[in-house]
Structures are given as C-alpha cells and as structure tokens.
Amino acid sequence: MKSGLPILVLIPHAGRTVPEELAGYEILGDFDLFFESDACADVLFDFGDRTIARIDSSVSRVFVDLDRHHLMVAPRTDDGVVKKLTGSGHAIFPPGIFPDEIAINNLLMRYYHGFHRAIEKMLETGQVRLILDCHTMMAVGPRHSADPGRPRPLVTVNNIVTHEGTPIKTGPDDTARALLESMKKSLGGEEWTVGEPFALNDPPFASHIMVRHGQGKTPLLRLSVSRGLFINDRYFRHDDLSVDSVRMLDLRRKIWEGIERFYRRHF
Numbered sequence: 001m002k003s004g005l006p007i008l009v010l011i012p013h014a015g016r017t018v019p020e021e022l023a024g025y026e027i028l029g030d031f032d033l034f035f036e037s038d039a040c041a042d043v044l045f046d047f048g049d050r051t052i053a054r055i056d057s058s059v060s061r062v063f064v065d066l067d068r069h070h071l072m073v074a075p076r077t078d079d080g081v082v083k084k085l086t087g088s089g090h091a092i093f094p095p096g097i098f099p100d101e102i103a104i105n106n107l108l109m110r111y112y113h114g115f116h117r118a119i120e121k122m123l124e125t126g127q128v129r130l131i132l133d134c135h136t137m138m139a140v141g142p143r144h145s146a147d148p149g150r151p152r153p154l155v156t157v158n159n160i161v162t163h164e165g166t167p168i169k170t171g172p173d174d175t176a177r178a179l180l181e182s183m184k185k186s187l188g189g190e191e192w193t194v195g196e197p198f199a200l201n202d203p204p205f206a207s208h209i210m211v212r213h214g215q216g217k218t219p220l221l222r223l224s225v226s227r228g229l230f231i232n233d234r235y236f237r238h239d240d241l242s243v244d245s246v247r248m249l250d251l252r253r254k255i256w257e258g259i260e261r262f263y264r265r266h267f
Contacts, residue, residue, distance in 0.1 A: 003049060003052075004047070004048075004049050004050040004051045004052055005050060005051055005052065005260070005263055006051075006052045006127055006128055006129040006130070007051040007052060007128070007129070007130045007131075007132055007259070007263065008051070008052060008053050008054075008055070008119070008122055008123075008128045008130070008131045008132070008218075009045055009047060009051050009053070009054040009055070009132050009134055010054075010055050010056070010119065010131065010132065010133045010134060010209060011038070011041050011042055011045050011054065011055070011056035011057075011134050011135075012038075012056065012057060012061070012065075012066040012067050012115070012133070012135075012209060013037060013038035013041065013061045013065075013066070013067065013135060014037055014038050014039075014040075014041040014042035014056055014057075015037060015056070015057045015058040015059045015060050015061065016030075016033040016034060016037045016058075016060050017033075017058045017059055017060060018033075018059075018060065018063060019059055019063050019064065019107060019110070019111060021099075021103065021106060021107060021110075022063055022099065022103075022107075025093055025094075025097055026063075026092055026093060027091060027092065027093060027094055028062070028086070028090075028092060030241065031241065032086060032090065033060050033062075034241045035088075036060060036061065036062050036086050036087060037060060037061065038061075038135045038136040038137070039136055039227055039231060039243075040136055040227070040230060040231075040243055040248060041134060041135060041136045042056060043243075043248050043252065044134075044136065044225060044248065044251055044252050044255060045132075045134040045252075045255070046252065047252075047256055047259075050256065050260070052122075052127060052128060053122055053128075055115060055118050055119060055122070057111065057115055059111050061083075062083045062086060062092050063082060063083075063092075063107065064081065064082065064107050064108070064111040064112050065080070065081050065082070065083065066111075066112060066115050066116070066208075066209070067206075067207055067208050067209050068080050068081040068206075068208050069081065069208045070108050070112060070113075072208075073104060074098065079144050081104075081108070081112065082099055082104050082107065084098060087138075087142040087143070087144055087145075088142060088143070089143060116212065116213075119131075119209075119213050120213075123213070123216065123218055128218050129218065129267055130218065130219055130220075130221070130263065130267060131213060131214070131218055131219070131220040131221070132220075132221055132222075132223050132259070133207070133209050133210065133220060133221070133222040133223070134222075134223050134224075134225075135222065135223070135224040135225070136224070136225050136226070136227045137152055137156070137224045137225070137226055137227065138152065138226075138227060139151065139152055139192070139193065139226050139227055139228030139231075140152060141203060145203060145205075146203050146204050146205070147202075147203040150195070150203070151193055151195035152193065152195060152203060152226055152228075153193060153195060153196050153197055153198055153199040153202070153226065154187055154190055154192065154193050154197045154198060154225070154226045154228070154229060155180065155183045155184075155187060155197070155198050155199075155223070155224065155225055155226070156198075156199050156200070156201075156202065156203065156222075156223075156224040157176050157177075157179050157180040157183070157199075157200055157201075157221055157222065157223055157224075158170075158176070158200075158201050158204065158205060158207075158210070158221070158222040158224070159171040159172070159173065159175070159176035159200075159201065159219075159220075159221055159222075160201050160204070161204070161205070161206070161207045161210040161211055161214070161222075162204065162206075163211045168210070168211060168214070168215060170210050170214025170215065170219065170220040170221070170222075171214070171219030171220055171221050172219065175219055175221065175266060176200055176201075176221055177200060178262055178265070178266050179221055179223065179258075179259070179262045180198055180199075180200055181262075182258040182259070182261050182262035182265075183198060183223075183255070183258045183262075184197075184198050185258065185261070186254040186255060186257050186258035186261075187229075187251075187254055187255070187258070190229060192226065192228040192229050192232060193226060193228055205222065205224070207222060209222075210222060223259075225251075225255065229251060230243050230244070230247055230248060230251065231243065235247045
C-alpha cells in the first residue's frame, strides 16, 4: 500500500516470460513474446508512489491471459486463458502439444487466481476510488479483434464491455469522457495515427477484468495507449527490441499528467 492517489493501476498484459512449467515446449522467440505483450506497458504506467497500488504480472498473456475467464480454454476458443495461437495467427506450441487440464489448472492456481484475488483484497480495504486497467494496443487491429485491419486511435478509454450479449457499464459516461479529454490535453500534439486520435469505447475490447471487477462501487476505466507512439522508425530498434528511453519517460510523464489532472478535477 502506497500513499499516492487512491487509484489502483492494473497492468495485466506487460509480461513476456514463459512459465517454468511450459519452458521448452513453446515455439515462440523473444520477438514474438515482445509483440504479443502489451509492449512497454510496465514502463508507461509505472507511476511509482503516485498511486495507491499497482498489480501486474511477468508472465506472457499467450500462456496465461489474466483478462480472460478461467473457463475459456481450447477447444472452445483459441483466444482463451491459455492460447493456441498468437494474435497474428502463429502457433504457440508444436503440433499435438498443448497443456492438459491438470497443467492448465496448475497454471491458473499459480499465475491467474492470485492476480484477481489481489484486486479483490485491495477493493475490500475501501481505500480505492478508481481502477485503471492499463494497456498498450497495436496500432492496427489484429485478426482476433473487433476492428481487424483498422488503424486505431492514440488513446482509447472504455467504460463499457459486452458480456454474453449484454453491455455492462463499469464507470459513468461523464467520467470516461473526462479522462479521454484529459488525455487529449496531454497527448494532443502526437501524430502517430492515421485514424481518429482519441476515442471512447472504440474499439471495444473483450475484458474479463472489466466484467469481474467493474460492477462494484468503484469505477473501472480501461485506458489503452497505441504502441504506434513508440514502436515506430523513430523510437524503436528491431535488432534488440529496444525503445528510446527518453521517449518512454516523456510519454509516461504526459500520461500521468493527464491522469492526475482528471482525477483531481472529478474525484
């Protein structure tokens, strides 16, 4: 517990490590793991003591996706809690190899359930006034998404998620719009998109985190920032998968200024 603003920051998809239980079975390299993660989300949303708490994971989403229901597994879906294919359609395991039910249960016990219990325990303290579910998103919608092939905004704020055909609101519309407007003030000078630069609930995202933790008294907003802001010819090196550190610190400063300004005016 920290002494900053009473904001709980969630970063579920920044991890790039292979669980030791699966090490050696995967057929993905560092390049794949980097691009399947919410690349650099752990840097962009590392606000230190300026928020009350941060909950994240070092494990890659392709092996344990914290934003999927624990019962979403193959053959029901290839994009479940343990995946068969990457977002670009590449196999994660060799033909005929996939964790069995016991292995999946062990993965969930070790890496999944603790993440969600930690969120619940934080909310039980009564000290959290806002949950920010923080992501970096591909600059163009991948094939599994609701917007395949479409250029994405620089920033998207989501306060609505669809669950079993029913829209669920995880925070007031006015609050979501206010966060988006504050992000416009912080990042309005950026030009790394050919689409609408700032959007509310567009694109929509499937989100178990929003469904599970966004229906209580504490508002939950999903904040997604385009990787086009830093994975581009100016700031990114393909040979060692490195991003310009000065650029990342500048973006983090702007993002935090937007969050802080929004929070102090609306909470």
